[in-house]
Amino acid sequence: MSVTSLDNHLHRFCGGRYQQAVETVTIRLSGMSTEVERGLYRCGKCGDEQRTVEQREAAEKEALERIRAEHQLLAPREIRQLRDALGLTAAQVGELLYGVPKGVVEGWERGRYLQNREADALLRGLRDRATLERRAAKAGVTLPDPDLLSAIPAASASAPPTD
Numbered sequence: 001m002s003v004t005s006l007d008n009h010l011h012r013f014c015g016g017r018y019q020q021a022v023e024t025v026t027i028r029l030s031g032m033s034t035e036v037e038r039g040l041y042r043c044g045k046c047g048d049e050q051r052t053v054e055q056r057e058a059a060e061k062e063a064l065e066r067i068r069a070e071h072q073l074l075a076p077r078e079i080r081q082l083r084d085a086l087g088l089t090a091a092q093v094g095e096l097l098y099g100v101p102k103g104v105v106e107g108w109e110r111g112r113y114l115q116n117r118e119a120d121a122l123l124r125g126l127r128d129r130a131t132l133e134r135r136a137a138k139a140g141v142t143l144p145d146p147d148l149l150s151a152i153p154a155a156s157a158s159a160p161p162t163d
């Protein structure tokens with residue numbers, strides 16, 4: 001699909017032309033919010049406003065990155081590295097976080113979703129062996145033998161990047 005642009009596009013209703021404009025919007029994600037500049041097209045004659053899918057998605061992406069930075073949340077690759085280091089599947093990590101669906105954990109790792117502060121703290125907590133073992137016992141997750149895990153070279157322990 002090509003990028004939609006309405007720049008200088010004729011507004012048939014009034015005969016005016018659409019021009020690029022910017023608005024400040026508050027975007028909420030995972031219980032956190034931030035303000036970003038979002039592009040839009042506004043008819044120079046009647047003031048009608050149109051927002052394309054690309055403009056909405058660009059603003060959502062910027063908001064996600066800004067919120068992650070403001071709250072110092074783990075980056076997608078840090079979540080993946082943590083999971084790889086523990087030798088766990090996405091489903092197992094979800095269970096250790098008290099029932100987060102596997103698809104959500106995968107979404108965090110791909111940067112599609114943003115973990116909230118509570119989930120971020122729980123993820124960080126998995127770095128502590130005692131916490132990890134306590135939660136694994138509670139969730140019924142069998143942890144890989146840490147001695148065995150550390151014997152696996154890092155290169156073969158992680159899957160090749162998909163993108």
Ligand SMILES: [Zn+2]
Pocket residue numbers: 011013014015016017043044045046047048
């Ligand atoms: Zn118009």
